[in-house]
Amino acid sequence: VKPREKEGGRMTWKMIEGYRCPYRISDQGEVQRQTKDGRWVRVSAHLSRNRAYLTLRKADGIPQKVAVVRLMDTYFFGGRAKRDNMHLMHKNGAKMDCAVENLVITTKKEIGKHWGGTGRRKAVVRRDRNGAETMYKSITAAAKANGISRTGLCRRLNGKTQDPRGYRFERLD
16 A cells, blocks of 8 residues: 655654664554665555554564554554553554544444444345345345455445445345
8 A cells, every 4th residue: 555645745754662673654654664774665564363564673683563553553643542442443444544544543332333333133134226125134144145244244334335236235223
């Protein structure tokens, strides 16, 4: 994922403390390492356990996996999420997009509400273009039967995306 340029063209960088090499992180979620000749090179993040992670070398040289959102919390949110037992949520759902403007501090319960966690099972109906209806006993059952993830179905239920096959999904309350 390419970092976005901010309006005005400049990113804000903060130095990351406690590692062997000088590392820095931008307000767009990009991490760089300084080489011996003084150049800054990008450290690539990878998706693991549904989060963007980096591997940074600790002072003793041992590699350590670090979540990009944890670094963003520490350096751009003052450590509030960790300190207050909260979570950083990606507003657009893209786990690799760790820009400050895409992150919000919230509770686990609010994240569940936002992405479709309901706590109690609620039936789901699928309507196709011809008006035919198919009922499912839960979001999980509907997602499985339609070959999509629960998150994908929740995004369709919340109107954030449309189904490419023309199906319309509705939760029955």
